[in-house]
Amino acid sequence: MAAAKFDTPELKDIPVIPAIQEGVMAHSSPFIAKPEHQEPLGFPGELVDNWQQVALDKMEDLTHKYRSFKVYLDSCVKCGACTDKCHYFLGTADPKNMPVARQDLLRKVYRRYFTLAGKFFPKLVGAVDLTKEVLDDWYSYFHQCSQCRRCSVFCPYGIDTAEISMAAREILDTVGVGQKYCNEIIAKLYKIGNNLGLPEPALVDTLEGLEEDVEEETGVAVKYPVDIEGADVLVVTPSADFFAEPHIDGLIGYGKVFHQAGINWTLSSYASEAANFGMFIGSYDNMKQVALRIRKAALDLGVKRIVVGECGHAWRVAYSFWNTLAGPFDFLDPNYPVPQHIIEVTHDLIKRGALNLDPSANDEHRVTFHDSCNVARATRMGNMPGGQFILPREVIKASVNHFYDMAPETIHENTFCCGGGGGLLTDDLMELRVKGAMPRMQALDELVREHDVNYLAAICAICKSQFTKTLPYYNFPMDMIGSVHGLVSNAIQLGTKE
C-alpha cells in the first residue's frame, strides 16, 4: 500500500493550541476486520442487516452494565476543559478529536433514543438519528482515540473518553464492524498464544540465542528460561520484548536483574504475551478470556509470584483488572503484590542493595523518561499514590548519571500519549500516529535543545514501537527510544554479586 501523503506537524518553541479545522482527519480510519478476525472473538463477520437496532440494543445494554458509560453520557456540561488536552487534537486540529466532541459522536445518538429531551427536542440538545454516516464517523474517530485518559484528568466530572471509546468500539464490533489490527491480534492470541503468532519452538529458540548473546557480551551465563515448573517467578511480558528493538534490551535487563538477585524465574510459552487487546475493543468477555491464560500458566507452572514486564496497557489490565477478571490469586505468595511490575522488583532490589549498578556505564546517554499513559493514569506502583511516577525515575537515576525531566505539564498524570496506544499501532494509521506524537515530540525537543538529551526511556512496548517509527519524522534518531531496563542492563555489574 502506498502511504498517504501528509505533512509532519512543525515543532514550535512554545506549545500552541491550533484553531479548529473541521473534517481534516475524516479520511483516517483503520482497515476493517474480516470475518476470520471477528468470529473467534464472538462478533459477526460483517455488518449485520438490522445493525441500527443491534447497535441501539447494545448501547442500552452498556448503560445498564457500566456506570461510567451512563454517568459520562449524562454529565457533560460542555465546559470545554478537555478541548485542548488531547494529543490527537493538538496534532491534527480536527475538532472531532477534542474529547468532548469525540464523546458527543455517541452522546448525540444516546440523547436521541434514550433521553426525553432528545426524543422531543433533538435540534435543541444536539441529538441525531443513528445513520450510516454516524456509524462511519464512529469508526473513524473512535479509532483516533488512544484511550490514554489525559482528558479524564482535567474533566471536572472525571469523564473518561476511553470509557466512551471502548463502548463505541464494542458497539461497532457487535454490529460487525471491527478493527482489523486489534481483532486479528486477539484471534492470533487465542490460536497461538501471543500477539505475534510466535510458536513455542520459535520462542525457545529466540531465548537460547539471547542467552548466547548475553554470555558472549558479558561472560556470564544469564538464563532466559521458558516453562520451568516450580520456578518462583512467572514473568509475563509483551511479545515484542522477544525480538523487537529496543524492547529486547529490556528483556535482557530483566534477566540480568533476576540473575544477580538470585531469583528463580521463568517465562511461559502458553502465556507468552502480556498484552490484552480485549481492553482496547472494550470487550469484557475477551479481556477476561485473555487474562485467564495468565492464571492458568501460573497454576500449571506452580509459581509463587507473577511479574509483568514493561508494557503500559498490559500493566493496566494486570494491576487494575486481573484480580477482577481472573482472580482470586490466593495461590500465590501473599508477601508480594499480585501482580508485581518489573520496575517494582528492580526498585526493591536496588533499595535493598541487592544489585550492583554502575551509572557511569550509561554516561553516553543523557536521559529523559516518558510516562506511559496507562501506567501513569490508570495504575500504581509501590504502596503510595503516584508511586508509578517515582519508582521508574528512581530506577533510572540509579542507572544513569544524566537525567532530565520534561516540562511538568507534560509528565506524570499530565503525560502526553506516544500517539500509538489503544490499538492504533498500525501502519494504516500512520498519519494519525505521527500527528498524535507531536505534543510529546514538542516536550522532548525542548530538552534536546536545552540539555542535549539523547535517550528517551519508556516502560511500554507500544511507546517503544511507536517512537521507533515516529521519531525520524521529527528529525530525531529512531534509536533515541530505549527501555528503562535497557539502562539497568547497561549499568548492572554482573559477576560482582555471586
Add this chain to the structure above:
Amino acid sequence: MSVTLAYSILFYVATVTLVAGLAYRIYTYAKTPAPLKIATTPAPTTRAGVAYRLAREVVLFESLFKATKWTWLFGWAFHFGMLLVLLRHLRYFTDTPWFWVNLIQPFGIYAGFVMLLGLFGLWARRFLVDRVRYISSPSDHLMLLLLIGIAASGLLMKFVSHTDIVGVKNFAIGLMEFNFQPMPESPILMVHLGLVAVLMIIFPFSKLLHAAGVFFSPTRNQVDNPREVRHVADWAKDAE
C-alpha cells in the same frame, strides 16, 4: 385564575419533578454497576482519601482549575455566588431565619452580581473560543440565558424595583405549609419565580445532572486498591 393559584401549582409541579427526577437519576446511577476499577490515578488508596478528593472536586473544582483558569474562574464564581444567593434565600422559607443566614445576608446580596459576572464570562467563551463554540448546542446557550434571567430579575427586585418581601415570604411559607397566601403581583417577581420553576423542571432532564453525576464518577470516586481487594460486578459473577 389567580396568579397565586397558577404559581402554587407551578411550584408543586416543579418541586415534585425536581425531587422525583433527581431521585430516579441517583437511583439508576447507584444501581448501575461499575464492573472494573477505573480510578484516574494518582488516586487515593483509602475511602477517606476518596472523600477528600471528591470534596476538593465539588468545593474547589480542582480538575477544572488544572484544565483552564478562565473557565474555572467564571465557573467557580457563578457556582459560589449562586450558593450564597440560595442560602440567603432561606430567609424566605423560615419564620425566623437561622443566625448563620443572617450572618451571610450582606454577602448573599452582592453574590448575585458575582453569579451574574460568572455567567456572562461562561457565555462569552461560547462565542469567543472556537473550540467551545463548536461543541455548544442551543440548549447550552439557553441554559445560561435562563440562569442569567433568574439572576438579573432577582437583582432588579433587590436594587431597582422593590418587591413586597413580606408578601413573598408569606407566599413561600404558605406553599410549604399548604396554607395558601396571596403572591404579590409584581411582574419582575413573576418572571423570577417562573424562570426558577422552569429551571427546577428541566434539571433532571438536562446537563444540570452533572451535580449528581460528579459523585458517581468511577474515575473519581473509586479507591485505588484493585490488587488488595477483589472487585466483581454482579452481572460479571454469572460468567465466573
